[in-house]
Amino acid sequence: MDVFLQALVFLGSAVFGRPLLKPLIVEGLIKQVPAAQRHALQEALEHRGMTRAYWLSGVIAGVWKLMFGGLRMLVAYSVVTAPFGTATFNAQVAVLMTVMYLPGLLMGAIVLAPAMLLVDRTVKRIYGPDVTLMRSEGLHSFARNLTPAT
DSSP states (O other): OHHHHHHHHHHHHHHTTOOTHHHHHHHHHHTTSOHHHHHHHHHHHTOGGGHHHHHHHHHHHHHHHHHHHHHHHHHHHHHOOSOTTSHHHHHHHHHHHHHHHHHHHHHHHHHHHHHHHHHHHHHHHHHOTTOOSSSHHHHHHHHHOOOOOO
16 A cells, blocks of 8 residues: 555646655755855756656656555465454465565665666766766866756
8 A cells, every 4th residue: 555655646747847856866966066056066966957857757756656555465375365353364464575575675775766867867868978967076066067058
């Protein structure tokens, strides 16, 4: 159920034009550059060309969460078959939680990877092919040379 709520939050934030991934990405990247370059980096990440990338990344994350939630629900229905309140039910739930723990952690990374790649591709389109957010040296270079390549 928690995955469905997360999907609802991601998709809802995109629908209302306030993508949840935008502040997560901006704040996460800003902390990786020296203090003198933070303001310039924040302005660059607030570029109007980035709006669609943030929106689309929120939709991508929401859809991935929905798909994983559906898969998790199907696994739960196939694993947990005992009546509620029995020892067998509790054992089956424990097995389900154990089996789905690692895929749940991996799904968190899988959800964010396409979103970050989309944002990085948009940054490259706006600021030039040499700029990247994925490597720290590229991020520092990006923060130093913030002129759109238009």
